[in-house]
Amino acid sequence: MDLLGQLVNIKFYLLGSYPKGDxxxxxxxIIMALMALGLSFGAGALLxxxxxxxxxxxxxxxxxxxxxxxxxxxxxxIFWIYFFLPYIFGGNVTLFWSAVVSLAIYAAAYQSxxxxxxxxxxxxGQLEAALSTGMSRYKAMMYVILPQAFxxxxxxxxxxxxxxxxxxxxxxxxxxxELTQAGIIISQRExxxxxxxxxxxxxxxxCVSFAISRVARRLEERIGxxxxxxxxxxxxxxxxxxxPREKKTGEGMTPAxxxxxxxx
Amino acid sequence: xxxFIATNKWFKDRHVLKNINLEIAKGEVIVICGPSGAGKSxxxxxxxxxxxxxDGEIIVDGMYLSDPKTDxxxxxxxxxMVFQHFNLxxxxxxxxxxxxxxxxxxxxxxxxxxxxxxxxxxxxxxxxRRDAFPVQLSGGEQQRVAIAxxxxxEPKIMxxxxxxxxxxxxxxxxxxxxxxxxxxEGMTMVVVTHEIGFAQKVADRVVFMDDGEILEEGTPPDIxxxxxxxxxxxxxxxxxxxxIFDANQEED
Numbered sequence: 456m457d458l459l460g461q462l463v464n465i466k467f468y469l470l471g472s473y474p475k476g477d478x479x480x481x482x483x484x485i486i487m488a489l490m491a492l493g494l495s496f497g498a499g500a501l502l503x504x505x506x507x508x509x510x511x512x513x514x515x516x517x518x519x520x521x522x523x524x525x526x527x528x529x530x531x532x533i534f535w536i537y538f539f540l541p542y543i544f545g546g547n548v549t550l551f552w553s554a555v556v557s558l559a560i561y562a563a564a565y566q567s568x569x570x571x572x573x574x575x576x577x578x579x580g581q582l583e584a585a586l587s588t589g590m591s592r593y594k595a596m597m598y599v600i601l602p603q604a605f606x607x608x609x610x611x612x613x614x615x616x617x618x619x620x621x622x623x624x625x626x627x628x629x630x631x632x633e634l635t636q637a638g639i640i641i642s643q644r645e646x647x648x649x650x651x652x653x654x655x656x657x658x659x660x661x662c663v664s665f666a667i668s669r670v671a672r673r674l675e676e677r678i679g680x681x682x683x684x685x686x687x688x689x690x691x692x693x694x695x696x697x698x699p700r701e702k703k704t705g706e707g708m709t710p711a712x713x714x715x716x717x718x719x
Numbered sequence: 720x721x722x723f724i725a726t727n728k729w730f731k732d733r734h735v736l737k738n739i740n741l742e743i744a745k746g747e748v749i750v751i752c753g754p755s756g757a758g759k760s761x762x763x764x765x766x767x768x769x770x771x772x773x774d775g776e777i778i779v780d781g782m783y784l785s786d787p788k789t790d791x792x793x794x795x796x797x798x799x800m801v802f803q804h805f806n807l808x809x810x811x812x813x814x815x816x817x818x819x820x821x822x823x824x825x826x827x828x829x830x831x832x833x834x835x836x837x838x839x840x841x842x843x844x845x846x847x848r849r850d851a852f853p854v855q856l857s858g859g860e861q862q863r864v865a866i867a868x869x870x871x872x873e874p875k876i877m878x879x880x881x882x883x884x885x886x887x888x889x890x891x892x893x894x895x896x897x898x899x900x901x902x903x904e905g906m907t908m909v910v911v912t913h914e915i916g917f918a919q920k921v922a923d924r925v926v927f928m929d930d931g932e933i934l935e936e937g938t939p940p941d942i943x944x945x946x947x948x949x950x951x952x953x954x955x956x957x958x959x960x961x962x963i964f965d966a967n968q969e970e971d
Contacts, residue, residue: 584806584865587767588820588872589796598819602810 464641464652468659471632477551479632481659487551487633488620491558498559499566506571517567524564529625533557537629554626562619569615573608574600606678613671617664624660634659720745720876720907721766726775728761735761736772737931745875748908750918750939753928754954759911762928763878766909767798780875796824799869803881805861807853807868813840814849817868825872832871839867843897859890863897870901877901879910915943915958927951 471479478486505517524532536557540548577600585595627636634656642652721743728736735758743749751759764770765777768784768791777784782794808816817836821827827835840846843863853861862882869877879898883891895917902908902921912918918925918939925942927935934948935941946952 578806580802580804580806581808583769584800584802584808584868585820586791587769587795587798587800588869589792589824590820591792594823598823599808603808606810 464655467637467641468634468655471637477632480637481634481663483631483633484620484623484660485663487555487558487623487626488616490555491562491619491623492616494555494559495562495566498563500570502563502567503570503574506567507574521564521567524560525568529557529561529622530628532561533626533629536560550629550631554623554629554631558619558623558626561622562615565615565619566612569608569611570604572611573604576607577603609671609675609678613668613675616671617667620664620667621660720747720780721909722776722778724776724778726765726772726777728765728770728772728774735931736765739775739933741926741933741936743907743909745907746905747923748902748906748921749910749924749926750922751909751911751926751928752913752915752918752942752954752958753934756930757928758931759928760880763880763909763911766876766878767795767800769800792824796820796872797875799866799872799874799877801862801865801869801877801879801882803884805853805858805865805885807856807861807865809853812850812852813845813856813864816853816864817871820868821871835871836867839870840864842870842900843867844893857890858886859893862886862894866894866897866901876907876909879908879912881911881913883912883914913958919943927954929954 467480469480470482471477502517502521505513506521508514508517533554537550537553540553540556581599581603582595585599586592590598623633624635627633627639630636632640638652638656642649645652721741723739723741726736726739727734739762751762753759761770765772765784766779772785775785779794780797782789784794807813808819811819814833814836817839818827818829818832821832821835822829837846837849840849843866845860845863845867848856848860848864851860853864856864866882882898883894886894891914895914898908898910898917899921910918910922922939924936925939926933927942927946927948929950935946935951942951943955946955
């Protein structure tokens with residue numbers, strides 16, 4: 456089968472031409488995603504927090520940055536950085552860094568929204584309770600609001616990381632040999648196995664994305680201990696909509712009939 | 720200890736506090752009652768400036784609240800506040816809920832803060848629940864932990880904003896008992912509550928509010944038994960569920 460035939464190319468899918476050349480393939484996707492995430496985390500948190508500021512000279516610029524980046528396709532940012540960064544820094548920017556910086560800018564904008572939503576989602580009473588014990592706003596944020604906001608953010612954060620990982624495939628456009636580009640190269644080298652090449656790429660992305668979300672699920676279970684009242688992540692609809700498991704017939708249909716009858 | 724001078728507050732167009740003048744002495748227990756929407760919660764929240772006022776002055780322990788230079792963290796450290804919905808920190812155990820502020824605000828060491836917190840948990844009868852998280856506690860237990868959390872800062876004043884309104888009836892007494900013992904120790908307390916029994920037993924003075932105004936203030940019997948205003952009479956009759964105006968009906 457074609458797909459099994461791709462096993463001879465597995466090293467190229469996973470590592471690119473690594474020992475002889477640069478790291479590439481799936482490993483490069485993972486490296487780029489992690490580096491973009493690392494670089495953007497601080498900036499994203501700062502932008503998200505600034506958007507909540509009451510001071511307009513802080514709020515408006517951060518809003519402008521976030522909205523501009525969010526309104527721009529990733530591929531556009533990649534091109535901008537690819538063409539403008541060498542222009543600014545004098546032509547010595549490697550492809551890899553130009554890709555990572557674009558992804559980081561893109562990630563920062565989205566992360567800032569996750570951070571902002573997380574902070575807003577902490578009930579107001581928490582801030583009031585913290586302030587009323589004499590904490591400053593900064594202390595209340597650090598010890599009361601952010602720890603809770605982080606737990607609220609975690610699921611969106613993970614789904615964002617998965618999508619960021621998949622978006623790293625976009626940088627093939629500037630000639631980086633990550634998984635997509637590796638697959639394209641192979642499919643061009645062996646045109647008769649083109650389907651197998653594209654399926655192999657898909658499998659590569661799927662495996663890593665799935666692994667990330669499984670790890671995240673475990674993390675959520677461990678970190679979310681205080682939240683016993685909410686619905687478990689693996690609950691099925693019947694449980695959280697409180698639907699009766701058995702279909703009731705006849706008189707049992709109406710809720711009123713379930714109540715004890717009045718004495719007549 | 721606390722002094723309101725011609726205090727006014729608006730929410731947009733709504734005049735929620737109308738010319739409030741009230742003086743509360745050290746060690747006094749004041750109960751504020753009145754229908755919902757009367758401004759009771761707003762009034763109590765102005766004392767630690769969770770709600771700023773628009774006009775007039777409030778002086779708390781020598782600090783002027785309308786002065787922008789007043790250090791709010793200092794002010795609030797001296798005032799404990801207990802909320803209707805407890806507002807415990809859900810990510811921290813009971814003991815850590817209590818030790819957080821003393822450690823971060825008063826700068827106590829972990830051991831000092833834990834000792835103090837354990838004493839307070841013992842006082843509110845929850846030492847056996849020290850490592851429980853808020854979701855594992857009943858409403859009454861949560862509220863008692865919340866009281867302990869406020870007391871851990873050794874405040875001079877305690878504010879209670881409807882502390883029992885969100886509780887099941889059988890859990891109310893455990894919270895009121897803690898509050899009663901606190902009052903007996905001489906704590907200055909301002910309590911917004913509908914628990915008339917508690918007010919009669921503990922309050923030095925009762926303030927009746929309606930529509931942003933203080934209609935009456937006086938000793939519990941003054942307000943509950945012999946209210947002067949028609950509005951107060953109506954409110955009391957509905958609170959006590961007895962038609963106090965109509966003696967005949969009572970005989971039915």
